[in-house]
Amino acid sequence: MNKIPLVTRHIALTLVLASIAFGCKFNSVSDPSFAYIGGEIINPKNNSVILHNAKGKVFDTLSLDANNRFLHKITNLQSGLYIIRHGGEYQTVLLEPNDSLMFRLNTYDFDESLVFTGKGSKKNNYLIKTYLSNEEEADKLVEYSKMDPEAFDQFVEERRQSQLNEFYKFLEKNEEESSFFRSIIEANINYNTYADKEIYPFAYFGNNKMIHIKDLPEDFYKHRTSIDYNANHLSHFFSYNRFLFSHVDNLAIKSYYNNNPYHSKFNRHSMDYNKSKLDLIDSIITDETIKNNLLKYKARNFISHNHTEDEANEILDYYLAKSTNEEDKLYMKDLVSSLQLLRQGNPIPNLAVVNYNDTEHYLNNIITKPTIIYFWSSNSKSQYRNSHYMVTKLESEFPYLDFISINVNDNDDKFWKNIIANYNFPTVNEFKFKDSKVARKTLAVNYLNKAIIVDENSTILHPNVNIFSSDFHKTLDELLQKKHLIVQ
Known part of the structure; x- marks a missing residue:
């Protein structure tokens, strides 16, 4: 790799x-x-x-x-x-x-x-190398997170130092490289490790024991003393944003337990917790690009979850009061409007789709029994492989369900079809949006792991589930057994 x-x-x-x-x-x-x-x-x-x-x-x-x-x-x-x-x-x-x-x-x-x-190629090839290394390590984070805190801390710190030492050896042989390049690679290595440490408690403790985050070793978060919250030159850098996203989630835990019983189960979708995240972003970050970006995605994550209309509007108003990006504000207002049409009990929007044989259909016409509609992009190899493999498993567990796969790209059809052919995905229920831009906005497909559950009449049972989540089976069983809408 x-x-x-x-x-x-x-x-x-x-x-x-x-x-x-x-x-x-x-x-x-x-x-x-x-x-x-x-x-x-x-x-x-x-x-x-x-x-x-x-x-x-x-x-x-x-x-x-x-x-x-x-x-x-x-x-x-x-x-x-x-x-x-x-x-x-x-x-x-x-x-x-x-x-x-x-x-x-x-x-x-x-x-x-x-x-x-x-x-300029040496520095960029090295940057690509660190990207790929970070991706490989991120894939193993769930396994690493089974370590005790002291062991995990030692492991990621030794890994970080080893990566830095390797980079310094590279610089010794390439003295012409600039201090700016050095700062970028160091940031990529450091912030990727810092992100792992911020994510760790969520994986190690889980929702039921999150209160024990206070029992982590005293120096577990020593990296926080060297954080630059306003590094504009890193504002579109993946490892930096990965750190900030998880860091804000982590910092808000303290506020959560100030407003909830000491031993209560952690609820990442609570209103107070999500408002505290927006408050933190507003208070610790002054750079408008970084602040607006974080505000947008944290508010979007909350709104996209299956909340009531009142809750969505409440967090929207809270977000609008803090963001200074007018384009983002319009996007968020449109998102809330789209989600209003996707409430449980509403018919799924009757969008045009095209099947593998280039025949046009409408969603309502291809749904004949309880169905899970899931999405994928030609640009995300791991996601489209994993989603199709997961659906293959689900089909054997839930033979009374249909699964409709929709590609969200607007590229030439040959790329969509080549992937299906190369991986031998069944073509029967493979579709592509006729107008991807309009469809993604209408169905609020802001991230690929979203799936929609409908009944045989195309009525929405759940507008936003993740087939990879640990509670997916429980959610699906409850929906199918009750055969009525989720109480909001």
């Missing part, structure tokens, strides 16, 4: 030609505050590449040529983390003045196939 793929002879030829082009351009330009970025997309999902600046805003859309390549000069460049986006997937790159960065990737294996060459 940590190895960077080898460059083939074809890639090498592409990059030699590109470096010649780069060399010619460099000789004719005296302004040093620029960088070149270019590349080749294998199996492109569309004909463009979108570039986001260091603040996450789109600043250019580039067309691929006949060979699926592009080359672009960025002027007045500030050192920072930029985003390359193609077909719904994205990758962060680190750009500094005078870089001439080329990459090549295959959309069928986006992250693992990505390799950089040219000036």
